[in-house]
Each structure stands twice: as structure tokens, then as C-alpha cells.
Amino acid sequence: MLPTAQRMDYLATLTGTYFAFTAAANPGSPCLFQWGNDFAWYTRSERHLSRNWNVSGWTKVLGVLPFPNRWDGCPPTQSHTPESVLLVLEGCRDTQGAPLGIFPETLKGELHGVRSVIEAHSNSGRLEPVTDGTPLCQGTAITNQACAPNSATVRVVDKHGYTNIYTIDRWD
Numbered sequence: 001m002l003p004t005a006q007r008m009d010y011l012a013t014l015t016g017t018y019f020a021f022t023a024a025a026n027p028g029s030p031c032l033f034q035w036g037n038d039f040a041w042y043t044r045s046e047r048h049l050s051r052n053w054n055v056s057g058w059t060k061v062l063g064v065l066p067f068p069n070r071w072d073g074c075p076p077t078q079s080h081t082p083e084s085v086l087l088v089l090e091g092c093r094d095t096q097g098a099p100l101g102i103f104p105e106t107l108k109g110e111l112h113g114v115r116s117v118i119e120a121h122s123n124s125g126r127l128e129p130v131t132d133g134t135p136l137c138q139g140t141a142i143t144n145q146a147c148a149p150n151s152a153t154v155r156v157v158d159k160h161g162y163t164n165i166y167t168i169d170r171w172d
Contacts, residue, residue, distance in 0.1 A: 004158040010087050010140060011153040012055040015047045019086055020094055021068065021137040022101050025128050032118070033106050039068035041086075042101030043141075053092050053138065058155060060090040065137060069106075083171070084143035087152060092138040100125040144171035 024031075024038035031038055050056055067084045102122035104115040111118065142152055152168045 001156050001158055001162075001164055004160070005156050006159050007157045008061040009058040009155045010055075010061050010089055011155070012050040012057060012059050012089070012140075014050060016050050016053075016055075016140055017043060018048055018050075018053040018055075018092065018094070018138065019043045019141050020101075021065075021086065022127060032102065032108060032111060033069075034108055035069040035071070037068055037071055039071070040101060040103075040106060041067060042099060042103075044096075052095050054095055055089055055092050059092070061087050061139075061154065062090050063088040063137075067141070082143045084141045086137060086141050087139045087154075088137050089139040093136070094138065097126060099123070100127060142168055142171065 019041050020043075022040050022042060027038070029038070033040055065086045065088060067086060070083060100122040102118055104112070104119050107115055107118065140152060153165065154168065155163060155165045157163050
């Protein structure tokens with residue numbers, strides 16, 4: 001159905017696991033991350049109420065993006081960076097206040113000596129809001145990591161108006 005898909009929606013249940021992509025506040029700053037670009041992501045350690053991420057019911061999927069650690073053909077670096085895609089959801093945003101989301105396990109090796117300083121900075125700060133109208137990518141993920149929640153129900157409408165509902169429950 002995907003070759004003729006015109007729209008995809010995600011079924012946001014009462015709780016879920018949501019993610020937000022982040023970017024460097026200063027575009028010319030040195031890259032901190034193992035994968036060689038200035039983009040990362042965060043989530044909260046517990047399942048969230050979907051309303052805290054501003055989603056409910058059938059929510060339009062704006063796009064499907066690999067996580068930044070897979071951009072530009074980046075190979076998997078370590079087991080803690082699973083292969084994942086983000087279902088970017090319309091209107092999805094973290095209403096709880098976004099942390100900086102810089103985690104020691106994602107830093108370049110040469111920064112490990114100062115990781116406690118970076119972690120303290122990350123824990124004490126908040127993300128700067130995007131001011132140019134560009135939306136921050138936020139949504140839910142599908143991943144190959146066995147310990148992560150890995151189920152999504154999507155509704156796909158094709159160019160002929162046919163609708164199918166799929167539950168994605170594994171990464172093959």
C-alpha cells in the first residue's frame with residue numbers, strides 16, 4: 001500500500017513513549033556526538049501520558065525519519081544506539097519542559113574525560129525554543145532494540161481512498 005499512500009495516521013493511546021530530536025544551539029560549535037552531526041534526541045525514562053506530548057487519538061504522521069545516528073549513512077556505532085525511526089507527529093510537543101538531552105554514552109570518545117561536566121550542564125539546562133518557525137521533530141519511535149516499546153498502530157489511506165490499519169510490532 002505504501003507506493004500509493006497519500007496519508008498516514010498514528011493511533012495515540014493514553015500512554016506511549018515519545019521522542020524529540022534536538023540540534024546544537026550554535027551551528028558552528030564542534031560536534032559532541034559519536035555519529036558526526038549536531039543532532040541528537042531525548043525521551044523520558046518512563047512511559048508518558050500522550051496528552052503531555054499534545055497528542056491523542058488518530059494523529060497525522062508528517063514523516064518517517066531515521067534517528068540522527070543513522071543519517072548520512074552512519075553505521076551503527078554501539079549497541080546503545082539502536083536502529084530506529086521516528087514517526088513525526090503533527091502537533092506533537094513535550095509540554096513538560098524539555099531537558100538539554102546530552103547523554104554521556106552518546107559523546108565522542110575524546111569527551112569522556114569531561115563527561116561529568118557535560119552531564120551536569122545537561123541536567124541543569126533547558127532546550128532553547130526554536131524561534132524561526134521551524135518545528136522540532138517530535139513523535140514516537142519504532143526500533144530494533146528488544147527492551148524498548150516497539151509497537152505502533154497506523155492507518156494508511158491510499159490515493160484511491162482505501163484505508164488499511166496496521167499494527168507494527170516488530171522490526172524485520
